[in-house]
Amino acid sequence: MGENRAVTRRSVVAGAGAFGVTATLGACSSYGDDGSDSATTTASTAAATSAPASASAAASATAGTTASPAGTELGPSSEVPVGGGKIYASEKIVVTQPTAGTYKGFSAVCTHQGCTVSTVTGGKIICNCHKSHFSATDGSVVSGPAKTALPSESVTVSGDTVYLA
Template identity: 55%
Template sequence: MVALAGAGAPILAACGGGEDAGSAGTTGTSAPPSSAPTSASSSAPSSSAPSSSAPASGTVLGPASEVPVGGGKVYTDAKVVVTQPAAGQYKGFSAVCTHQGNPIGSVEGGQIVCPFHNSHFSISDGSVVSGPARRPLPGVDVAVQGSNIVQTT
């Protein structure tokens, strides 16, 4: 009987113990979660126009051609997901789910998806579409430089 109680406790802790406990997994962000959509939105004008005259400043994530219109691409090593909600409009978000700090898995059907507990986020502003996550994905500054997506901060 004791073994059953002990075996059940980690399962409860993993799925129900702390909603949004993943905030500890977003240690790389300095902006509070409530400012994430603003950050992502404010980067949209600068990231939507290619800047071929300026030298690359930041980390090159990959070719802009890898990010489909109405979808996105997860850059696992950089822990960044880049979306393109409308043609030429690129948005960057943390690829760490705000529910429990698990990595984002994909962008499907116009939503950013965490496969661990099935949280879905908007490709436009990182807001929660369906939980268990309750907080939006923090924004990450990205820009198109030449033909590449670059993380600028």
């Protein structure tokens, strides 16, 4: 009962360290009333609400573009030649004009390994990273190594301006 135990520096540091770890772990993993990990749920919710809702929202946030009722302004339609196209690298969009007055939009991210396509010529969208070729009319694969078409993007022309809808 009257046992004398010397308090050493080592026992104080070890005790404080154990308390600190317990407090830290407790703070990092709080649980909601339903037993779910509310810290994880809160972080996931915050990440989801801070991410752009769509490619057009991401493009709106890009410097040099403006939003209008028609969508995000990409540039003058005169820059998109008939039978060719224009790559808007910062928006990751390629706009083609397969026939006069017909504008098509596609993701400029190659479906093979994620490079940005580099040219539009001869009715083809070409990725110089690994030489995948896509149709400027519908984004389909003309020659690989890509196996998946470029995803379509909605574009419109209003007046002399191309917009990402």
